[in-house]
Amino acid sequence: MASIFEPSLPTPDLSHLTRADYEHVYEPAEDTFLLLDALEKDAQELRQLKPQVCLEIGSGSGCVSSFLGALLPSSSALYLCTDINQHACRCTKATGSQNKVTLEPIIASLASPLQHRLANQIDILVFNPPYVPTTSDEADAAQVTSGISGAWAGGKSGMELTNILLSSVPKLLSPGGRFYLVGVVQNGVEEIRQRMRQAHGLDSEIVLERRAGRERLWVVKFFKAAAPS
Numbered sequence: 336m337a338s339i340f341e342p343s344l345p346t347p348d349l350s351h352l353t354r355a356d357y358e359h360v361y362e363p364a365e366d367t368f369l370l371l372d373a374l375e376k377d378a379q380e381l382r383q384l385k386p387q388v389c390l391e392i393g394s395g396s397g398c399v400s401s402f403l404g405a406l407l408p409s410s411s412a413l414y415l416c417t418d419i420n421q422h423a424c425r426c427t428k429a430t431g432s433q434n435k436v437t438l439e440p441i442i443a444s445l446a447s448p449l450q451h452r453l454a455n456q457i458d459i460l461v462f463n464p465p466y467v468p469t470t471s472d473e474a475d476a477a478q479v480t481s482g483i484s485g486a487w488a489g490g491k492s493g494m495e496l497t498n499i500l501l502s503s504v505p506k507l508l509s510p511g512g513r514f515y516l517v518g519v520v521q522n523g524v525e526e527i528r529q530r531m532r533q534a535h536g537l538d539s540e541i542v543l544e545r546r547a548g549r550e551r552l553w554v555v556k557f558f559k560a561a562a563p564s
């Protein structure tokens with residue numbers, strides 16, 4: 336009898352990346368893999384969306400966007416990525432090529448150069464942000480130096496950078512678009528969900544939660560609330 340379960344997709348091939356790359360670029364870890372699992376869990380829903388434009392913010396190694404490309408094999412979607420770290424953008428491009436997915440990395444902060452031209456056009460938006468609570472000074476310095484510390488230094492409650500993006504998500508998402516955000520318990524996921532609902536009319540659902548060492552990670556999905564009938 337045919338199985339109703341699809342076999343799980345392999346993690347993208349990262350064998351071209353070296354120790355030297357990971358001195359500058361975030362090496363995929365439990366948070367990355369939880370995000371892959373969340374996207375895979377929603378594979379059917381994401382395929383049905385027939386996405387045209389995907390955007391990963393903070394693409395790092397390029398592992399997540401390469402996985403997304405493999406998850407949507409027959410789609411002709413554009414896979415845009417941003418990262419403030421130039422080494423991350425180089426690795427993202429290389430990881431796309433290694434996995435036969437055309438990724439278009441842009442050295443930029445958040446969605447800044449795309450904000451207006453891609454207003455209401457992003458079908459799948461993904462962000463595994465620097466979510467570790469640090470001092471604001473540490474987070475600011477990490478943003479200025481655009482190096483490896485930008486992968487984790489999140490400032491107050493680990494939310495300083497993420498909060499900037501959250502307010503622009505409603506403008507970026509297409510009507511049926513989905514936004515996947517990774518975080519840890521210290522970020523306060525219920526407060527984030529409530530704020531997004533009240534201030535921006537976005538509904539949400541926790542897709543996955545997992546303990547990884549000392550971290551309790553979650554992935555939440557936001558989407559525009561259905562208009563009342």
Ligand SMILES: C[S@@+](CC[C@H](N)C(=O)[O-])C[C@H]1O[C@@H](n2cnc3c(N)ncnc32)[C@H](O)[C@@H]1O
Nearest residue numbers: 361367393394395418419420444445463485486
């Ligand atoms: C936790 S890492 C995630 C990397 C990769 N997406 C993954 O899941 O393995 C966070 C990434 O965000 C990037 N980043 C930090 N600040 C950023 C900003 N203002 N705009 C875009 N990317 C940023 C970092 O350079 C880093 O690559």
